[in-house]
Amino acid sequence: MRTLKPDRESRFRALYADTYADVLRFAQRRVHPSHAEDVVADTFLAAWRRMDVAPRRHGDARAWLFGIARNCLLNTRRGLGRQDALAVRLAEVRPVAGGAEDAAITWRLDLATAWRGLSAAEQETLALTVFDGLDSKQAARVLGITATSYRLRLLRARRALRRGLGPDPAEESLTILGLDPRMETRP
Amino acid sequence: MNSIDETLRTMDAAEPVTGEQHLRAADTLERILAAEPEPDRPRRSRARLILVTAAVAVLAGGLTQLPDGDRAYASWTPAPTALTDAEITVIGPECQEALRDMDEARLVLAERRGDFAMLLYRTENPDMSGSCLVRNVPGSDDVDDVIAGKAGGSGPAQVVSGSDFTQGAIADFRGASITDGAVGSDVTGVTVHAGKLTAQATVRDGRYVVWWPGPAFISDDEGDPTLMITYDLTLRNGTIVADAQPARPR
Numbered sequence: 001m002r003t004l005k006p007d008r009e010s011r012f013r014a015l016y017a018d019t020y021a022d023v024l025r026f027a028q029r030r031v032h033p034s035h036a037e038d039v040v041a042d043t044f045l046a047a048w049r050r051m052d053v054a055p056r057r058h059g060d061a062r063a064w065l066f067g068i069a070r071n072c073l074l075n076t077r078r079g080l081g082r083q084d085a086l087a088v089r090l091a092e093v094r095p096v097a098g099g100a101e102d103a104a105i106t107w108r109l110d111l112a113t114a115w116r117g118l119s120a121a122e123q124e125t126l127a128l129t130v131f132d133g134l135d136s137k138q139a140a141r142v143l144g145i146t147a148t149s150y151r152l153r154l155l156r157a158r159r160a161l162r163r164g165l166g167p168d169p170a171e172e173s174l175t176i177l178g179l180d181p182r183m184e185t186r187p
Numbered sequence: 188m189n190s191i192d193e194t195l196r197t198m199d200a201a202e203p204v205t206g207e208q209h210l211r212a213a214d215t216l217e218r219i220l221a222a223e224p225e226p227d228r229p230r231r232s233r234a235r236l237i238l239v240t241a242a243v244a245v246l247a248g249g250l251t252q253l254p255d256g257d258r259a260y261a262s263w264t265p266a267p268t269a270l271t272d273a274e275i276t277v278i279g280p281e282c283q284e285a286l287r288d289m290d291e292a293r294l295v296l297a298e299r300r301g302d303f304a305m306l307l308y309r310t311e312n313p314d315m316s317g318s319c320l321v322r323n324v325p326g327s328d329d330v331d332d333v334i335a336g337k338a339g340g341s342g343p344a345q346v347v348s349g350s351d352f353t354q355g356a357i358a359d360f361r362g363a364s365i366t367d368g369a370v371g372s373d374v375t376g377v378t379v380h381a382g383k384l385t386a387q388a389t390v391r392d393g394r395y396v397v398w399w400p401g402p403a404f405i406s407d408d409e410g411d412p413t414l415m416i417t418y419d420l421t422l423r424n425g426t427i428v429a430d431a432q433p434a435r436p437r
Contacts, residue, residue, distance in 0.1 A: 004372065088200075108198060149330055165191075
């Protein structure tokens with residue numbers, strides 16, 4: 001056992017150095033900032049105990065850690081009943097009166113409002129791609145679902161976000177032409 | 188959607204790591220390393236989870252997509268309901284992906300217990316079963332928590348007749364056990380008792396499958412797994428055979 005420790009420890013130190021910031025940011029999006037570092041500590045403690053199953057590839061290891069962090073967060077909420085998803089918050093957008101940036105700020109305020117209108121599951125699905133930068137396979141691993149299911153959820157979440165932003169002029173044009181705007185092409 | 192994604196990224200609630208956080212992170216790392224990692228306990232490795240009790244060799248075994256956190260099976264029901272064709276259409280591809288090296292297998296049984304559905308795929312020669320348990324809330328086309336495993340032998344499936352039945356592979360998926368087997372033409376029902384749980388199997392066309400949210404094995408004094416399940420059979424004439432014994436492979 002002891003003879004294995006140096007390798008295990010050096011791998012863990014490297015993983016910690018490579019991913020600490022990403023795991024902290026993952027937590028900051030999902031809990032109050034004052035709690036984020038505790039979540040990260042719990043996550044890495046669990047990872048240290050399970051280093052024998054840690055993926056070797058950086059991207060996969062990162063997704064593995066996100067999955068552990070997510071479970072740490074969900075476990076703390078189980079007392080309130082089954083929780084399937086974690087809401088993801090956005091930074092506050094502060095409106096500024098007047099000025100050339102009005103349109104951009106209005107767009108961000110609309111987007112923030114649409115985001116808040118999403119379910120926690122929809123926010124979580126989108127965040128894994130948009131904020132956490134995971135591919136479908138890695139995001140699916142975090143959620144414990146298949147990549148196919150994740151892609152389907154992502155498609156739906158994007159649709160829901162667009163609906164929350166109001167009618168899309170392009171979609172209106174399709175409707176006028178008698179086409180179904182819900183039909184989408186694969187990215 | 189790119190402009191939406193790009194705008195969202197400008198609204199990211201995450202902050203860059205500060206110097207103070209780096210210092211605290213370094214302390215945290217040393218505290219974690221000071222905690223001796225748990226000994227390399229015998230992990231319930233994915234391959235080991237398939238335990239075959241019949242005298243057949245495991246050709247292959249594996250689970251996919253095990254979620255890291257335990258999922259509650261609170262909605263589980265002792266009696267199954269059949270899956271509709273529409274539900275199979277939604278769930279089937281996920282299971283086929285999970286059991287992708289069983290291309291020749293055909294779906295033989297499909298059942299629901301609460302929020303979980305079970306699909307059993309089979310090839311008769313070689314005698315292979317692929318069982319797939321998924322979470323799928325009734326009425327939803329979301330399929331997640333897909334866990335699947337396969338086991339069997341290299342030869343053809345054992346043929347049983349009359350009131351006989353076989354005990355096939357017993358898979359221990361995290362928190363749930365699954366088993367399947369063959370039944371003779373006189374058997375219309377199979378009930379499994381596993382500790383305090385009793386589960387009624389789905390039986391059709393000479394096969395049965397059943398799962399329950401609990402173990403199938405307990406450890407004996409020496410730590411070896413001991414099967415804890417018993418079977419009752421319901422026969423076509425209404426007779427119930429309690430504690431029925433499976434047919435021995437020939």
